[in-house]
Amino acid sequence: MALINCSECANEISDKAISCPKCGAPVVSPIANGNAVITDKSVNNTFVWLLAFSPIIASAIGCVFFQKYLILFFFILSCGLAILDDMQLKSVGYKTHILVLAFLFVPSYIWRRATLTKQSKAYFWVWIISFLISIFISSAYSNGFKINDAREDDNDNYSETNDQLKKSADSVANALLKGTNDNEKNNLIIRNLDLSNNFEKQFNDYIKNDFAHKYDTSLSQISNQIAEGDFNNDGKKDAVVKYSIYPKGGNLIEEQGLYIFKNDGNNYNYTGKYIGKNVYRKEDEFSGGFDLKELKNNGIYIEKHFYGTDDARCCPSIKKNVFLQIKNGNIIEK
Numbered sequence: 001m002a003l004i005n006c007s008e009c010a011n012e013i014s015d016k017a018i019s020c021p022k023c024g025a026p027v028v029s030p031i032a033n034g035n036a037v038i039t040d041k042s043v044n045n046t047f048v049w050l051l052a053f054s055p056i057i058a059s060a061i062g063c064v065f066f067q068k069y070l071i072l073f074f075f076i077l078s079c080g081l082a083i084l085d086d087m088q089l090k091s092v093g094y095k096t097h098i099l100v101l102a103f104l105f106v107p108s109y110i111w112r113r114a115t116l117t118k119q120s121k122a123y124f125w126v127w128i129i130s131f132l133i134s135i136f137i138s139s140a141y142s143n144g145f146k147i148n149d150a151r152e153d154d155n156d157n158y159s160e161t162n163d164q165l166k167k168s169a170d171s172v173a174n175a176l177l178k179g180t181n182d183n184e185k186n187n188l189i190i191r192n193l194d195l196s197n198n199f200e201k202q203f204n205d206y207i208k209n210d211f212a213h214k215y216d217t218s219l220s221q222i223s224n225q226i227a228e229g230d231f232n233n234d235g236k237k238d239a240v241v242k243y244s245i246y247p248k249g250g251n252l253i254e255e256q257g258l259y260i261f262k263n264d265g266n267n268y269n270y271t272g273k274y275i276g277k278n279v280y281r282k283e284d285e286f287s288g289g290f291d292l293k294e295l296k297n298n299g300i301y302i303e304k305h306f307y308g309t310d311d312a313r314c315c316p317s318i319k320k321n322v323f324l325q326i327k328n329g330n331i332i333e334k
Helices: 046-052 054-065 067-091 106-117 122-185 198-210 212-218
Strands: 003-005 012-014 189-192 219-229 238-247 255-263 268-278 290-296 299-306 318-327 330-333
Touching: 046 054, 046 067, 046 106, 046 122, 054 067, 054 122, 067 106, 106 122, 198 219, 198 238, 198 255, 198 268, 219 290, 238 290, 255 299, 268 318, 268 330
Parallel strands: none
Antiparallel strands: 003 012, 189 219, 219 238, 238 255, 255 268, 290 299, 299 318, 318 330
């Protein structure tokens, strides 16, 4: 029989004793390699099992609270559990010098620990499986965030697009409204003649008859546009009909002009005519046509178009505002 010292109180006791009679600590026996052989009952495996599942624990907690620092959190958790387990082994008499720094690489620590305590290496394989599961958890969680971010981006883009469309629609609406207000302000409403309206058809017939001597032989059509407005400020809407003459065999306008009809309250009476000379012929001084702008002050405001030196036939670039005064049945260009 040999005497050994109690690992807790250093009291000399028999190596055959189960526990120290003085302090009650379990008796450890020396073996050839200098390590203590401890029964499973004397070794607490709580920390090593937590260490075996630490990858899953780190992923579950870290993905929620420490996503940006998940790897650091996993390292700290693993090292902490390994250190606590190492302290537990030392407390029951194991010499853990073979575990020094092994806790920095968890699989190595778990394997060496199982070898030291002569226990099953089950928790080593559990750690491997846990690590693979943790990769899946982290990947799934990360992809979930990407999907949510993509949806948020789509929602943001959708909202931004809607805002842009709304702004565009508002701009168009404001432009249309502004155009309507400008027409009202300018005392002018321009539209095509409604030939189904017998009253307006008279305007068209009047102009057509006026050109009867040319219409049958050289003209293909007369396009009429009516502008309604009170040009003499008597509270009644007068009518100005703009005509455009197209020759046979061509699609270029040959002539533009105006017919003025004054409203006396009962009928529209022919007041005068304005011929804009031939248009779209660059040899003429006035060759670019004109647009109606306003009816007021007993007259009509138009915008004449002239060709510049390098202008194409379709696009006269020079514009000039002109006032046509109606006086005693005559139209005088101011």
